[in-house]
Amino acid sequence: MNITLLGISHRTAAVELREKLALDPDALSRAAAAFRAAYPEAELTVVSTCNRVEWYIARPLQQPPDIDQLRDFVAEQSGVTRESLVASSIQRENLSAVEHLMRVTCGIESMVVGEPQIIGQVKRSYEQAVALGSVGPVLHLLFQEALRLGKQVRTETGIDTGRVSVSSVAVDFARQIFDQFDDKTVVGIGAGDMAKLTLKHLIDLKPKRLWLCNRSIDRARALTERLAISSEQGGARQMDDLDELLVEADIVLTSTGSREPVITVERFTPLLKRRRFRPLFIIDIAVPRDVESAVGGLNNVYLYNIDDLQQVVEQTHEQRSVLAEQASASIRTAADACMTQIQNRDIGQLIRALRSRLHEIGDLEKQRTIRKLEHASPQDLPALIDEHTHRVVNKILHMPVSQLDRHQPPATLGFFAAALRRLFRLEHDTDQTEQEARRS
């Protein structure tokens, strides 16, 4: 059995090409039907995400499609030129293809190493292919093993833990400080794009109130609308209300364009008592900073600026790279085991087919010999048995021996000769024949 992968990813192709090659469910359904019609013996699964489109096929060794045929097929289905596909795609066969899929499910090939979404995406792709009937026993085994390994590696190494964006770091810190958010107030100061992204993450925590405070109240209102904050949940506030908001707040996100700090120790210290010394989590993602660093030293105030958050993100990336390296060894072992399983399964089928073919020959010859025996005398028996044996042996050997003609390329001939010697243990016999020939 041969397993082939043809794919593009964020590492090999620009987003324009990835867009063209991506398959929605309808396109996938059409492609699978066309593939089955063109190559009925082969199996197909397409993993299509925003960062990668990969075609995995399994086919009997001498059956189409080979990699060139597959490339033509993909080009035809997606409408891209063959040349652009050749220039931007990767191709892998057998063990390399298996290992690649396992690296994908483990998140090692992802843009953010260890990200957890890919395992769900691969699972969905596999389920779609199963529903379309394009998956056979080989790809079943391969994808189930890859998905199992993806979960195992995540559990064993913790490669999917840690924070990978400034916004998610901020939310994780909030969770480490607070236990519940339905009684908490979030205050956003400034209405930039970065604030919007982090506020989206904070809204997911379902706080009791969310106020947006900006020099321009209109911009604050616009952001409130974009974030779909209802009037019961909060709304836009004037910058003049800041002290009041700082008293009410449990989480503060600042991202103004101010050249001077907005929250200073002098401003905040008198508010501590009014806040009843409740814990306050301040996320300062503005540059220059909006909050004086001394504010972070006050009792029950936890202040993080953009560098602190960025540092955590970088630590996570470094940590994940190390874990990915560790996971690679497990992936190689699992890929080897999976490939062996696939080949063993293939060999099993081959042996069954060979037995069946030989029995067919045997049965045909048996019928022929029985017919002859009906009219034969006992004296003819040895000759008939000799003839029967001779015919059976000749018929069995006809097909393989006919492959050994002199027109085959030398490499193929060498391969066949080595296989014959090994399979029928002829090494010793050929040595003896050569010696006898020399002697004579």
Place this chain on the structure above:
Amino acid sequence: MNDLPTTIVLAAMTLLSLAAWIIMIARLGRGDGDRPLRKSQYSLVGLLTLTAIALVIYRMAFVYQSWQPLRAHVDGLLLMAALLSMAVLFLQTGRRMPEFSGFALPVLTLVLAWAICASRFTLELFAIGDVWKVFHLASVYLGTLSVAIASVAGTMFLYVQRRLRHKGDLPRPGRFASLESLERVITRAAALGFALLTLGLASGLIIEWHKPEALGPGWWYSPKVLLATFAWLVFLLLMNVRHATRFRGARAAWLSIFGLVLLLATMGFAL
């Protein structure tokens, strides 16, 4: 009642607790890849809990041949250890207070080590004359257990807060209980401890009223009574930190530890 098997089992339990504690420290140092170590720690605590329960039953059934608990200080400490290890076992399987159980292990080890001394070197049977004495002892031991849990939460609060403030060593998300939940445990355990200690103090006063010779003349300014009252005041403050807001956060955590130290000192004077 100087029972050698009790001392041997207590020593084994102390070693188990110490081993679980060492594993916990190793896990804190290792970061994320700690799954096998965590399983070992949990198994040790499970074994410890079963042993503690078995020892409590053994002492009642074979040593005293009576179902009346708290016959000596060692029994009180053993009861505390059994309840604490059960609490640890319960908390380590739950999700709301991750790693809380690990911070209780030093306290558990300390209680067990003290129980070894109480079983062998400073063994003294309580003179249980009336029901007030049993009531007093039960309140004090259970109150101390609550206070110990508050101090464990306090220690963990300080540890997590330190890691949050030293930004180079931030904990993995979800690795530890949040500061808010730890503060809640401090105040609730302190409130329970305060209630039980109040009962302990009140029953102690009743005992003293009936038997003035128990603590001798000038008992009201004896170190035991003064320290117990001081500890009682600390927990009165601690259970109200949400109102006495200046004591919130790290201050409440330090107070919980200070309160436990005071209570242990009071017990030291009691022996």
